[in-house]
Amino acid sequence: MRTSYTERTARLLGPKGWTALGVFLAIMLIAMPVLHLMVPPGSPLHVSNYAITLMGKILCYALVAVAMDLIWGYAGILSLGHGLFFALGGYAFGMYLMRQIGLDGNYHSPLPDFMVFLDWKTLPWYWQGTDHFIWAAILTIAVPTVIAFIFGFFAFQSRIKGVYFSIITQALTYAAMLLFFRNETGFGGNNGFTDFKRILGYSVTAPETRVVLLGLTALALAGTLVLGRWLVTSRFGRVLAATRDAESRVMFIGYNPLWYKLFIWTLSAALCGVAGALYVPQVGIINPSEMSPASSIEIAIWVAVGGRGTLIGAVIGAVAVSLAKSWFTVSFPQYWLFFLGFLFILVTLFLPEGLVGLYHKLRGNKVDASEPAFTPDPETVSPAAAKASVAPSPRHLTGESA
Amino acid sequence: MITVASGTDYEARPQWADPTAGQARAVQPGQLDTAHGVILYLEDITVSFDGFKALNNLSLNIDVGELRCIIGPNGAGKTTMMDVITGKTRPDSGKAFFGQTLDLTRLKEPEIAHAGIGRKFQKPTVFENHTVFENLELAMKTDKRVFKSLFFKLDSEAHGRIEAVMKQIRLDAHANRLAGLLSHGQKQWLEIGMLLMQEPKLLLLDEPVAGMTDDETMRTAELFLSLAGQHSLVVVEHDMAFVEKLGGKVTVLHEGSVLAEGDLATVQADPRVIEVYLGR
Numbered sequence: 001m002r003t004s005y006t007e008r009t010a011r012l013l014g015p016k017g018w019t020a021l022g023v024f025l026a027i028m029l030i031a032m033p034v035l036h037l038m039v040p041p042g043s044p045l046h047v048s049n050y051a052i053t054l055m056g057k058i059l060c061y062a063l064v065a066v067a068m069d070l071i072w073g074y075a076g077i078l079s080l081g082h083g084l085f086f087a088l089g090g091y092a093f094g095m096y097l098m099r100q101i102g103l104d105g106n107y108h109s110p111l112p113d114f115m116v117f118l119d120w121k122t123l124p125w126y127w128q129g130t131d132h133f134i135w136a137a138i139l140t141i142a143v144p145t146v147i148a149f150i151f152g153f154f155a156f157q158s159r160i161k162g163v164y165f166s167i168i169t170q171a172l173t174y175a176a177m178l179l180f181f182r183n184e185t186g187f188g189g190n191n192g193f194t195d196f197k198r199i200l201g202y203s204v205t206a207p208e209t210r211v212v213l214l215g216l217t218a219l220a221l222a223g224t225l226v227l228g229r230w231l232v233t234s235r236f237g238r239v240l241a242a243t244r245d246a247e248s249r250v251m252f253i254g255y256n257p258l259w260y261k262l263f264i265w266t267l268s269a270a271l272c273g274v275a276g277a278l279y280v281p282q283v284g285i286i287n288p289s290e291m292s293p294a295s296s297i298e299i300a301i302w303v304a305v306g307g308r309g310t311l312i313g314a315v316i317g318a319v320a321v322s323l324a325k326s327w328f329t330v331s332f333p334q335y336w337l338f339f340l341g342f343l344f345i346l347v348t349l350f351l352p353e354g355l356v357g358l359y360h361k362l363r364g365n366k367v368d369a370s371e372p373a374f375t376p377d378p379e380t381v382s383p384a385a386a387k388a389s390v391a392p393s394p395r396h397l398t399g400e401s402a
Numbered sequence: 403m404i405t406v407a408s409g410t411d412y413e414a415r416p417q418w419a420d421p422t423a424g425q426a427r428a429v430q431p432g433q434l435d436t437a438h439g440v441i442l443y444l445e446d447i448t449v450s451f452d453g454f455k456a457l458n459n460l461s462l463n464i465d466v467g468e469l470r471c472i473i474g475p476n477g478a479g480k481t482t483m484m485d486v487i488t489g490k491t492r493p494d495s496g497k498a499f500f501g502q503t504l505d506l507t508r509l510k511e512p513e514i515a516h517a518g519i520g521r522k523f524q525k526p527t528v529f530e531n532h533t534v535f536e537n538l539e540l541a542m543k544t545d546k547r548v549f550k551s552l553f554f555k556l557d558s559e560a561h562g563r564i565e566a567v568m569k570q571i572r573l574d575a576h577a578n579r580l581a582g583l584l585s586h587g588q589k590q591w592l593e594i595g596m597l598l599m600q601e602p603k604l605l606l607l608d609e610p611v612a613g614m615t616d617d618e619t620m621r622t623a624e625l626f627l628s629l630a631g632q633h634s635l636v637v638v639e640h641d642m643a644f645v646e647k648l649g650g651k652v653t654v655l656h657e658g659s660v661l662a663e664g665d666l667a668t669v670q671a672d673p674r675v676i677e678v679y680l681g682r
Contacts, residue, residue: 234552
C-alpha cells in the first residue's frame with residue numbers, strides 16, 4: 001500500500017460512490033413515494049407501510065452508525081454510550097410529538113397522559129415551549145451536544161482513553177436510563193412516549209407523512225456521509241487519525257488533541273440526536289430501553305461488522321445487522337442476543353476490517369497496486385516532484401547525496 | 403550563571419521560507435527573547451519520583467545556535483531533563499526558561515512546541531498510517547487549531563518547504579510511502595524532518611542515531627552540523643564516534659546533575675567522568 005491516508009479515505013466516495021449516493025437518494029425520494037402512494041396495494045410492486053417504516057428506522061440506525069464511525073473509526077475512541085445521544089434526540093423531539101396530541105389523549109387533558117396519570121397539574125419547567133416545533137428541533141441537537149461537550153471535555157481533559165473511556169460512556173448511558181425509568185423525571189417512566197397523533201398538524205400515520213419522513217432521513221444520512229467524507233479528508237481528519245495512532249507525537253508537534261477529539265465527539269453526538277428525532281415519529285415510540293447498555297453496544301457492532309474507518313461500512317453494517325435482527329427476532333426471538341454476540345466475536349477474529357475489508361480482499365487488493373501516486377494538490381505539484389514520488393531512487397540506496 | 407553570547411544573532415537571521423511566522427506569533431502571547439544569547443536556561447531543577455531524585459539541582463545553559471551533546475550513564479536523568487523542557491514533567495523546584503521570558507514550567511506541551519522547542523523521542527514515533535509527505539505536512543508550522551485545520555489548503559509555498567525538507571532528510575524519493583514501511587533509520591530521519599517543519603529554535607534529540615548503520619550515523623552527523631547555527635541543538639547520545647564527529651561542547655550528566663562540561667577530549671580526560679563510566 002503506497003497510497004496516502006487522504007487518498008485512501010477519499011476513495012470511499014469516489015465517482016462510483018457519488019453515483020451510488022445519487023441512486024440511493026433517487027430511490028428514497030422518488031421511487032419509494034411512487035411505489036407506496038401511487039401503486040395500488042394489490043400490485044407486487046407496491047411497497048407496504050411496514051416496509052416504509054422499516055426502511056426509515058434502518059436509515060436512522062445507519063445515521064447513528066456513521067456518527068459512531070467518525071469517532072471510533074477515525075479518532076479511535078470507542079463509545080459504548082452512543083445510544084444515550086440517540087435517545088436524548090428522540091426524547092427531545094418526542095416532547096413535541098406529545099404536545100401535538102393536544103386534547104386527543106385518553107384523558108382529554110392538555111397535559112400528556114402520563115402526567116395526568118401521575119396527577120400533575122402543570123407542565124414541568126423543562127417542558128415549556130416544547131409545543132413549538134422549532135424549539136423542539138433546537139433541543140434535539142442542543143441537548144446531546146451540550147451533554148457530550150461537558151462529558152467529553154472532562155474525559156479528554158483527564159486523558160481518559162481506550163477501554164476506560166468505553167466503560168465510562170457505558171456507565172453514563174446506564175445512569176441516564178435509570179433516571180429516565182423514574183416517573184418523577186417527567187419523561188413517562190418506563191413507558192416513555194407513545195401514541196403520537198400529529199406532526200406539524202399532519203397525521204403521523206398518514207402514508208404521505210411516512211414518505212416525507214423517510215425522505216428526510218435519507219437526506220440526513222446522505223448529508224452526514226458527505227460531511228463525514230469532507231471531515232476525514234481534511235487536514236482535520238489527518239490530525240485525528242494521527243492522534244489515534246500516536247497522540248504524544250501530535251502534542252509535541254503543537255496540536256492540542258483535546259479540541260480535536262472534543263469536536264468530533266460532540267459532532268457525533270449531535271448527529272445521533274438528529275437520528276433519534278427522525279426515528280421517534282417513524283417508529284412511534286421512545287422509551288428508556290434505547291439507553292440500555294445493550295443498545296449502545298449494538299451500535300458498535302454495526303460499525304465493526306461493516307468495517308471501521310470507512311463511513312460506508314457503517315451504513316452497510318447497520319443495514320445488514322438490522323435486517324438480520326428483524327428477521328431473527330420474528331423467527332427465533334430468544335436467540336437474537338446470542339447471535340449478535342457470536343457475530344461480534346466472528347468479526348473481531350476473522351474480519352477485523354468488516355464487510356468492506358472482505359470486499360477489498362475478494363477483489364484482491366488490485367485497487368492499491370494500480371492507484372496513481374498521491375498528489376495532495378494537483379495544481380501546485382511540480383512535475384519533478386511527481387516524478388520523484390513514483391519510485392524509490394536507486395541513488396538513495398547507494399548512499400550518494402541527493 | 404549566564405553564559406555570554408557566542409556571536410550568533412538568531413533574530414536577525416533571515417528566516418527561510420517562513421510564510422506563517424507572523425501569524426503563529428500572534429497566537430503566542432509570550433515572545434521568545436534571546437537578547438542575551440542564551441536560548442535555554444535550566445537552574446537548580448529537581449525532579450523526584452517516589453523519593454528518587456531523577457534530577458538533582460541540575461543547571462544548564464544552551465547558547466543560541468549551539469550544538470550541545472549530553473552524555474551520561476543510564477539513569478543519569480537525560481530523558482527526564484528533556485521531559486522537563488518539553489513540559490511533560492513538572493519539576494519539584496528550580497527554573498526552566500526558554501529565552502529570557504518563556505517559563506517552561508508553566509506552559510503546556512503544545513504551547514512549548516509552538517514557542518519553538520521540537521523534540522525527537524528515543525523510539526522513533528511517526529504517523530505510520532500517513533505518508534512521508536503527510537507526516538511532514540502535519541508537522542508544518544502553521545495555525546493548528548481545529549477550525550483552521552478543517553479549512554486548511556496546502557499552498558505551493560508550503561509544498562515547496564515540504565519538498566525542501568524531504569531533500570534535506572533524503573526521503574524525497576519516498577514522498578508517498580507510508581511511514582510505517584520505512585526502515586528504522588529512515589523513520590529517525592523522518593522524525594527529524596517533522597521537527598524541522600516546525601521551524602524550531604531549539605531541537606532536542608534523544609538518541610537520534612540509535613539503530614542506524616555507521617553510514618547513516620555519519621550522514622546524520624552531517625545533517626546536524628548543517629543545522630547548527632540556524633537552530634540550537636541538544637543531542638543526547640551514547641555513540642561516542644557520533645559525538646566526536648559533531649564536535650562542540652559536551653555535558654556529562656550523572657545522578658541528575660552536571661558532572662563535567664567542555665569539549666569531548668577534556669571531559670573524557672576528567673577523572674570523575676572516567677570513574678562514573680568505568681568505576682561501576
